Structures are given as C-alpha cells and as structure tokens.
Amino acid sequence: MKTFYIETYGCQMNIVDSEIVTSILLRNGYLYSDSIQNADIILLNTCSIREHAEDRVKARIRQINSLKKSNPNIKIGIIGCMAESLKEKLLNELPMLDLLAGPDVYRNLPEILSEVDRDNKIINTMLSEDETYSDILPTRYDTNGISAYVSIMRGCNNFCSYCVVPYTRGRERSRNVESIVDEVTSLAQQGFKEITLLGQNVNSYNYIETNFPLLLNILAEQFPQILFRFATSHPKDLSIELIETIAKYQNIAKSFHLPVQSGSDAILKKMNRKYTIDEYLEKVKLLRSAIPDITISTDIICGFSGETEDDHKQTIELMKEVKYFFAFMFKYSERPNTVASRKYADNVDEQTKTRRLNEIIDLQQKISYELNKQDIGKTYKVLVEGTSKKNNKEIFGRNSQNKVIVFPGDISMKGEFVNVEVVDCTSATLIGRLKN
Ligand code: SF4
Incomplete structure (x- = not known):
C-alpha cells in the first residue's frame, strides 16, 4: 500500500481541501503519513493569492526533491490554487513534479496517481460548475478535537x-x-x-x-x-x-x-x-x-x-x-x-x-x-483550546468576540467553556483569571 503526505499552505479553505483529499485517498486504499520521510506520495496543497506564497512553495519543492533523488519512486504533486493558475508553466519550472491537480478534480486523484505510477506526468486542472464535495466527510488528522x-x-x-x-x-x-x-x-x-x-x-x-x-x-x-x-x-x-x-x-x-x-x-x-x-x-x-x-x-x-x-x-x-x-x-x-x-x-x-x-x-x-x-474587568465565556506556548502553567482559548485570552489553568479544561475575567492585556492577547 502506498502512503501519502500532504502539506497545506494558504487559507482555511485549503485546510478543508486537504482534509477532503485525505478522505478520498484513504477510501481508495492509500495510507496517511504525518511524516514526509515515510511517504511514497508528497502533495503540496498550495495558495496563489500572493507571489510570496508561490515562491515559498517552489522553494519547498526544490528542497523536497532531495528525497526524490535518494528514492526516485517518490511522486511529488502540487494540488490546489497554484496548480490551477500556473499549469504547464509550473511543470516547466519544476520538472521534478509528477502531477498538478486543481481544486475541482480531487475525486480523480486515485486515477491521476495510477497514471503517475506508470511514469506519466499528469496535469488536470478542470474547473467544475457544481463540485462541492458535499458527500465527502473530511478526515481531520491535524486537529485539536475542539x-x-x-x-x-x-x-x-x-x-x-x-x-x-x-x-x-x-x-x-x-x-x-x-x-x-x-x-x-x-x-x-x-x-x-x-x-x-x-x-x-x-x-x-x-x-x-x-x-x-x-x-x-x-x-x-x-x-x-x-x-x-x-x-x-x-x-x-x-x-x-x-x-x-x-x-x-x-x-x-x-x-x-x-x-x-x-x-x-x-x-x-x-x-x-x-x-x-x-x-x-x-x-x-x-x-x-x-x-x-x-x-x-x-x-x-x-x-x-x-x-x-x-x-x-x-x-x-x-x-x-x-x-x-x-x-x-x-x-x-x-x-x-x-x-x-x-x-x-x-x-x-x-x-x-x-x-x-x-x-x-x-x-x-x-x-x-x-x-x-x-476589556479589563469584563468577564467572558471562553472555549479552552490548549496550553499557552509561552508558559505551560497557563491555558488559552477564545471568547465569542474571537479574542485570545491566556490564563492560569489546567489543560484538563480543554474543550470546556469557562468564565474568565480579563485582568491585563497586550495588543494581541487578553490576560485573565478563571472566575467561578
Ligand atoms: S474575488 Fe477574491 S477578494 Fe473578491 S470576494 Fe472573491 S475571493 Fe474575495
């Protein structure tokens, strides 16, 4: 069985698209890998919104090519917006690529990958007027569960x-x-x-x-x-x-x-x-x-x-x-x-x-x-998302207003709505304490 690895760039829509691609490939007998080193197929789900985003992906592909040099059986693909906007140009610029697939052809990825397996380079960037992937339940591997x-x-x-x-x-x-x-x-x-x-x-x-x-x-x-x-x-x-x-x-x-x-x-x-x-x-x-x-x-x-x-x-x-x-x-x-x-x-x-x-x-x-x-002095209902990156004795979450609040607490509260009083702040974060 072949394993696949997906790296996601760009917006939240791309995160969902990677989850949809994961579902489609799992259904078709591929195995998910969270490590690029163990993957037979490496897919980069890309963004074209800014030139800088495209440059990052191109640099990453050149880096990934070192894996392909030591194992020529590895297949590398670009999926998503960059595949759609650049098409052949991308393949000319990055000849190590095996496939380009636009955002509306993910259902065809198993067939595309079979073709790629026969050493054909495939570009499929057909756009659809009705594809919404409505019947595909996304597979969420990279999630906080909340x-x-x-x-x-x-x-x-x-x-x-x-x-x-x-x-x-x-x-x-x-x-x-x-x-x-x-x-x-x-x-x-x-x-x-x-x-x-x-x-x-x-x-x-x-x-x-x-x-x-x-x-x-x-x-x-x-x-x-x-x-x-x-x-x-x-x-x-x-x-x-x-x-x-x-x-x-x-x-x-x-x-x-x-x-x-x-x-x-x-x-x-x-x-x-x-x-x-x-x-x-x-x-x-x-x-x-x-x-x-x-x-x-x-x-x-x-x-x-x-x-x-x-x-x-x-x-x-x-x-x-x-x-x-x-x-x-x-x-x-x-x-x-x-x-x-x-x-x-x-x-x-x-x-x-x-x-x-x-x-x-x-x-x-x-x-x-x-x-x-x-906000100092106000109390908000906060959904606890995880441990603060800066201090493992603190946890963080967001209030309904989408503001991040950091406060002393235990990670066992993850996934709970708790009341937090704001006691201090920076420009990016509210600092609070738990309130009963
Ligand atoms: S064209 Fe682009 S910026 Fe304008 S609404 Fe659509 S996605 Fe947003």
Whole structure:
C-alpha cells in the first residue's frame, strides 16, 4: 500500500481541501503519513493569492526533491490554487513534479496517481460548475478535537480586480444543506465545540431556498452546544437578516470579519469591490447598533495600483473610525491573469508600499491595544483550546468576540467553556483569571 503526505499552505479553505483529499485517498486504499520521510506520495496543497506564497512553495519543492533523488519512486504533486493558475508553466519550472491537480478534480486523484505510477506526468486542472464535495466527510488528522472548519460553498463570482480566486477556484456554488447538517452532526458527536463555516463569500450562500442567515438559523437551533463562526463575508452582501440572526443566537460568535481592502473610494472602484466607504460604514453601524459587543476585523491591501498618499491617508482615517480589533494587512502583489494585471500598472514602488504597510500595522497595534484595555474587568465565556506556548502553567482559548485570552489553568479544561475575567492585556492577547 502506498502512503501519502500532504502539506497545506494558504487559507482555511485549503485546510478543508486537504482534509477532503485525505478522505478520498484513504477510501481508495492509500495510507496517511504525518511524516514526509515515510511517504511514497508528497502533495503540496498550495495558495496563489500572493507571489510570496508561490515562491515559498517552489522553494519547498526544490528542497523536497532531495528525497526524490535518494528514492526516485517518490511522486511529488502540487494540488490546489497554484496548480490551477500556473499549469504547464509550473511543470516547466519544476520538472521534478509528477502531477498538478486543481481544486475541482480531487475525486480523480486515485486515477491521476495510477497514471503517475506508470511514469506519466499528469496535469488536470478542470474547473467544475457544481463540485462541492458535499458527500465527502473530511478526515481531520491535524486537529485539536475542539474546533473544525466546515466548507459550505466553493468558488467566487465577485472578480475583485486584484484577486486570482475566481480563476483558481471557479464560479460560486453552494453545498446542499442536508450534507452540511450531517457533517456538523458528526462533528458534534465527536465532541467538537466550535465550527467555522467557510466559503469565499459565505454571505452569498444560497442552496435552493436556503440563504446564509437561514442556514445559520438551522444550525444554531439544531446544535445549541456548538459555537458557530464563519468566514469570509463580502460587505456588499451583508444583510439585515444576517445581522438579526447573529444577534438572536448566543451560539453564533459575536465577531465579524468584514474585509474593506482600502479606505479610498477611488481605489475600491479600481479594485471592483462594488461598495463605497459610506456604504461600508453604514454596514458597520448596523452591525454595532444591533450587536453592541461585536468585534470587527478586516483585510487591507496597501500600495494597490495608483494608490496616492491621500488614498493611504483615507485608509488610516477609516481604521481610526471603525477601530478594527484585528486586521490582516498586506502589500499589493500583482497576480497574473487578473483584471488588475491587465489594466493597471503595479506602480507604487516597493519602498512606499513597505512604509505604508508599516504605518497601518503600527496604527492597528495601537487600536488593538486600546480596545483590549477596555476589556479589563469584563468577564467572558471562553472555549479552552490548549496550553499557552509561552508558559505551560497557563491555558488559552477564545471568547465569542474571537479574542485570545491566556490564563492560569489546567489543560484538563480543554474543550470546556469557562468564565474568565480579563485582568491585563497586550495588543494581541487578553490576560485573565478563571472566575467561578
Ligand atoms: S470576494 Fe473578491 S477578494 Fe474575495 S475571493 Fe472573491 S474575488 Fe477574491
């Protein structure tokens, strides 16, 4: 029997995809290996969202090739977004690769691997209009046994001008409700306590007559012991109905990831984000008036094509106004085949991008610290996830607002919801003590 090893890069969707691939290969007689040294098949599940992510994978493949040199029977494959976006180019650049498989052909991996076994190099990057892997229960080897991701949809129709996802993951399609409920039922039976529903734009989930708020309703009612989170949301699709649903249920997390990308209307237009800052702020206001204790996080790209100093200042002003508790912040990285790569020059120099990125990171740290200080004295229900990396006498978890809280405690509490009073903080972490 052949063994396989998967290394996962990129977003949470890729983690789920690796779990789906693991299931498919196990069903077909392959054995899972958590060690690259013992594997006959080495798969890298990849990300194309930034050039840096691709460079990391290429460097890793060259490193892995040393294993293949000592054992030529080893097969190496790239699966996921990089396979989809680079295709033959990748095989030319990295001739040691045996297979490239896009995100919609994982069901065919057993046949692809049989072909590869006959020393053929295989590229299969067909995109599908309906593949959701709804019938495949992901196999979760790399898990804390408490938190799990459940994919509810795949692909994206938004075509933000900088983004490669609609090309690597295809058009949007929603998974059927019954299969989602079945997967959550199985996770609940296994003792999982927190489930994050995933999709590129979960707000536009729609399966026959079930939209995203309705799906959340069904899950929150049926699984009161589970805390539900979700990611990611497009601001244009955030509805009142969704806000009301989050407000209604204790077991839907009071934390919302609302990617803004830029504080400038001119840049948002070039990014094809389909909202203005005023419209975005209106959504923030609606969220906060309906759910006063909600935390909001975001994504920001700095140095997009044509971004002026004034555009950058508008981003800074927006950050000060919204007061995100957390932000993913990146320098713009032009991706091949996107609208932006064809229409707009990547014309903000590297030094300016770096300076602007540092400015927003510094600002975000200050805002996070200020917001965290306001939590001192408050008590939160926290799901214990594990032992603190810095001190093994401390444990950590997250509250409904998605803030990490570290506090003295015993690991036997892992998986329990406990009450923790915040006594101190840094910009990244709350520090607490157990409260009865
Ligand atoms: S919403 Fe925009 S940024 Fe998000 S995956 Fe779709 S195209 Fe990419």
